Amino acid sequence: MPQAVFYRACLLAVLLALCDSFGEYVAAQSGTNGGDLVSLAFPTENDAVLNGRPEYFYMGLDRRIAGRLEWSWEGGTYGYIRNSRSTPAGWRFTRFHEGVDIAPIYRDGNGEPLDEVRTVDDGRVVYVNRSPSGSDYGRYVVVKHLWEGSAFYTLYAHLAETTVRIGERVQRGQQLGVLGYSGSGLDRDRAHLHFEINLMLNEHYDLWQEERRPRWSSRHGRYHGFNLAGVSPIELITYNFRRPRASILAMLSSEREDVTAFVPAGPPPNLLERHPWLCRSCNGDPPPDWAWSWEVGFTRAGRPVSIEPSDLHIASIELGRIDALVRADYLHSRILTRRGPGSALNSTARLLLSVIFTRPDQVPNW
Numbered sequence: 477m478p479q480a481v482f483y484r485a486c487l488l489a490v491l492l493a494l495c496d497s498f499g500e501y502v503a504a505q506s507g508t509n510g511g512d513l514v515s516l517a518f519p520t521e522n523d524a525v526l527n528g529r530p531e532y533f534y535m536g537l538d539r540r541i542a543g544r545l546e547w548s549w550e551g552g553t554y555g556y557i558r559n560s561r562s563t564p565a566g567w568r569f570t571r572f573h574e575g576v577d578i579a580p581i582y583r584d585g586n587g588e589p590l591d592e593v594r595t596v597d598d599g600r601v602v603y604v605n606r607s608p609s610g611s612d613y614g615r616y617v618v619v620k621h622l623w624e625g626s627a628f629y630t631l632y633a634h635l636a637e638t639t640v641r642i643g644e645r646v647q648r649g650q651q652l653g654v655l656g657y658s659g660s661g662l663d664r665d666r667a668h669l670h671f672e673i674n675l676m677l678n679e680h681y682d683l684w685q686e687e688r689r690p691r692w693s694s695r696h697g698r699y700h701g702f703n704l705a706g707v708s709p710i711e712l713i714t715y716n717f718r719r720p721r722a723s724i725l726a727m728l729s730s731e732r733e734d735v736t737a738f739v740p741a742g743p744p745p746n747l748l749e750r751h752p753w754l755c756r757s758c759n760g761d762p763p764p765d766w767a768w769s770w771e772v773g774f775t776r777a778g779r780p781v782s783i784e785p786s787d788l789h790i791a792s793i794e795l796g797r798i799d800a801l802v803r804a805d806y807l808h809s810r811i812l813t814r815r816g817p818g819s820a821l822n823s824t825a826r827l828l829l830s831v832i833f834t835r836p837d838q839v840p841n842w
C-alpha cells in the first residue's frame with residue numbers, strides 16, 4: 477500500500493473508531509425511560525456465578541424426584557424450581573421461587589454466617605421488618621431505587637441483623653445487615669440471603685387488600701409479597717455487569733409474554749403510569765388516557781411484562797394468547813389452570829389483574 481493511502485486509511489480507521497465510541501458514549505447517557513443507566517453490585521461478596529461456579533453461589537436444597545432426595549444448587553435459583561410433580565411432559569418443578577438464595581462465604585468457629593449484606597445500588601430504605609417471626613422472610617429490608625427513571629425494589633431476607641432504618645438513604649455497596657437464617661424453615665447450615673428485585677404492582681395496594689383479602693396480615697402494607705413482582709435478579713445483575721452501557725429496561729421490555737389477558741375498558745393502570753416502557757406499542761409516547769380494553773402480557777410466573785391498549789370490547793377478563801410451549805411444559809401454576817383440552821386463567825391470575833387495575837377510588841369487581 478502506498479504510504480499516503482496507508483495514512484488516509486489509518487485516519488479513516490481512527491475517525492471510525494472515534495465515531496463508534498462516541499455513539500456508545502451517547503447511548504450510555506440515558507436509558508429507555510430517560511433516566512441514567514445504572515451499575516449494579518452483587519448483594520454480598522459472593523460473585524461465584526460470574527466465574528462459572530454457580531454451585532458456590534447458590535444455596536441449594538434437597539429436592540425429591542421420583543421418591544429420591546437429591547441435593548441441588550438449582551434449588552436456590554429463580555423460577556419454577558421446587559416441588560416436583562410427574563406430568564405427561566415428564567418431571568417438572570411446579571412451585572415458583574421469586575428470588576435467589578445466595579450462599580455465605582464466611583462463617584465463624586460455630587458455623588454462624590458472617591457475610592455483610594449490601595445494597596446493590598444507591599437508594600432509600602423503604603421497609604425494615606425487624607421481627608423474625610413476622611414473616612416467612614424473617615428479618616428483611618426493602619430498598620427503593622430509581623433505575624432509568626423507573627422505581628425498582630430490592631429485597632434482602634433471612635437476615636441475622638439489620639443495620640438500617642426506614643427512610644435512610646443508602647449508597648451502592650453500603651451494608652444493610654448480616655446474612656442469616658431468620659424466617660421459616662431454615663437452619664444454620666442452610667443460612668443464605670434470599671434476594672429479590674421487584675416491580676411494585678400498585679401503589680394503592682392497601683385498598684385492594686382491605687376489600688379483597690381483609691384476613692391477610694396488613695403489617696407489611698404495600699410491601700406485601702403479593703404486590704411485589706420479582707424479575708430474575710441474577711440474570712439482571714450479570715447482564716448489567718457484562719454490558720454496563722446497556723439499558724436494563726430495554727432488556728426487561730424484550731422479555732417474552734407467555735400468556736396474555738384482556739381487562740375491560742378504563743384508564744391505564746397505576747403500574748403503567750409508573751412504568752410507561754411496559755407499553756411496547758406506545759413507542760416511547762405516554763399511554764392513552766383510556767382504552768376499550770388493556771392486554772396484559774405475563775411471564776409464566778405471573779409477572780406483567782407488557783400492558784397494551786386494545787380496541788377489543790369486553791365485559792369481563794378474558795384469556796388472550798398462550799405460548800404453546802408454556803402450556804405443554806406445565807410451568808404456569810401461578811397463572812393458568814387446565815380446563816378440558818384447553819387452559820383458563822386461574823384464581824391467582826385474576827387476583828393479580830385486580831391488584832394491577834385497582835384505582836385510588838375503585839377496586840375492580842371481577
Ligand SMILES: [Zn+2]
Nearest residue numbers: 575576577670
Ligand atoms: Zn429463597
